[in-house]
Amino acid sequence: MPGKTPRVVLLDDYQGVALKMADWSGLGDRVQIEQVRVPLGRPEEVVERLAGVEIVIAMRERTSFDAKVMDLLPDLKLLVTTGMVNASIDMEAARERGVVVCGTPGSRGAAAEHAWALLMAVARCIPEEVDGLRSGDPAWQRTVGIELRGRTLGIAGFGNLGQRMARFGKAFDMDVAAWSRSLTETVAQEHGVRCMGSLDELLSVSDVLSLHLPLNSHTRGMIGAAELSRMKQGRILINTARGPIVDETALISALENGHLGGAGLDVFEIEPLPADHSFRSLRNVVATPHVGYVTQETYEIYFHGAVEAVGAYLDGAPIRVLND
Known part of the structure; x- marks a missing residue:
């Protein structure tokens, strides 16, 4: 949004570790980063929390982004999912609304x-x-x-x-x-x-x-x-x-x-x-509460990839685009 520092929201950072798992300093003052440490269950909660947000980083499939949710988030321009597959994001609906969806590398085991x-x-x-x-x-x-x-x-x-x-x-x-x-x-x-x-x-x-x-x-x-x-x-x-x-x-x-x-x-x-x-x-x-992929090594891969994806978007050349 012209004249405003883009807001980046890290969703579902339950342990509060996202900012420790990668070097976010490379983004400098180009963005304003916010963390959400609790699940946003109902679509209304998602829309309320993300009002006015341009960039969202979603942890796997914990939060759903369907057409109805994206219709109520007109400022959303970049949606980064950890990993390269996310069934909770309607890729076609995002493309039709001009929302770029990017992925990150992931754990192998x-x-x-x-x-x-x-x-x-x-x-x-x-x-x-x-x-x-x-x-x-x-x-x-x-x-x-x-x-x-x-x-x-x-x-x-x-x-x-x-x-x-x-x-x-x-x-x-x-x-x-x-x-x-x-x-x-x-x-x-x-x-x-x-x-x-x-x-x-x-x-x-x-x-x-x-x-x-x-x-x-x-x-x-x-x-x-x-x-x-x-x-x-x-x-x-x-x-x-x-x-x-x-x-x-x-x-x-x-x-x-x-x-x-x-x-x-x-x-x-x-x-x-x-x-x-x-x-x-x-x-x-x-x-266990869906922690199969929740390891330090995997999170380091995810969030390093997220930083890369946000930086590339800000530079006008998105990477690992999933809905092009």
Whole structure:
């Protein structure tokens, strides 16, 4: 906006670390930077907070920008998303309204590490044992865990994260099976895993099912009551991909009736997770607040890329444009 220093708003900086993760000094006094440390849930909250703002930096898909929201933000000119994919931004609507959407580089493996951490926590009942130790439970030990060695790790989705998960499984002497619509026998053999011909086949052999799929029209609701019933009694589900891939009602039922032995979850249908949600209280669930990608290394990559994107925009030559 002529005559005004552009305002840059860093959304969803829950930990208040964005300004420490990159060198913002290169932008000098060309911008006025503001941080938002709490979720902006309703569209009205987003519009109210971003009124008059020219540049917004969005952390992954935590805040939605659809056509209606952008219609009420006429001053918005640049929207930077961390990462190169963001299903919460209507790219076409942004293009039609003259809003440039730019991405940043991203982590290659943080989410897979978190998926493995959730699996270990579920298998060895770590949260419950930690709770007992801290509370001074005189029983001293509460649970009996399971070993992963010799069990079958089923991986749905075999891109970078699925392949990384496979390497973890093999390091723990697990049998690894994988399925995706594009997985071929040749690729599976290259990674030393068994190629399953269908999702049903993968479900039937998995002692642990780990999801590493994108959310789209094919995968939304892919794991429902029928699919969960095909897993053997007492098995484990890990989801660090996207919440809506799994039917939450069906998953809660399978956990409550004991058909599933446990679940490690980092993603949910609604985020932040409602205070009264079953996933907060089920003892066979280890749930984390979508922190699979929340690491110092990933944040440094994200925010360095964000600084680059803002600087390039101010110079009149936007980079990594996603909606051109």
